[in-house]
Amino acid sequence: MFGNDKRTWFESKVVCNTKNAYLAKVETPRENDWIIQQLFALNKGLHWMGGNTLRKVGEWKWESTNEKIGYTFFHPTEPNSPTSERCLCYFTDDKNAFYWGDFQCSAKLSYICERDN
Ligand SMILES: [Ca+2]
Structure with missing residues (x-):
């Protein structure tokens, strides 16, 4: 599920949780490719996913597990700002390709929720 309203990382997590879901946990190239295809079809903005380094600088973990x-x-x-950008998102570079990046958790972005079948 792709949320197009803009929320902080924490707010996005809560929205996902209220839908019995969690911020996207992307574990394989196949899953990553699928999400990127959807992002191209939707809008090309920044989207939160479920990773952060909130427990320890530089240590990326999936929040849900x-x-x-x-x-x-x-x-x-x-990632380019280990101490100030501690949440994980998708963004587009100047060539219009999608990648992961670290970003300030308080920034308001769209978000991607995932639910187990
Ligand atoms: Ca960054």
């Missing part, structure tokens, strides 16, 4: 993030799709210049 507290697992360390294995597979990643960071832009070559990201």
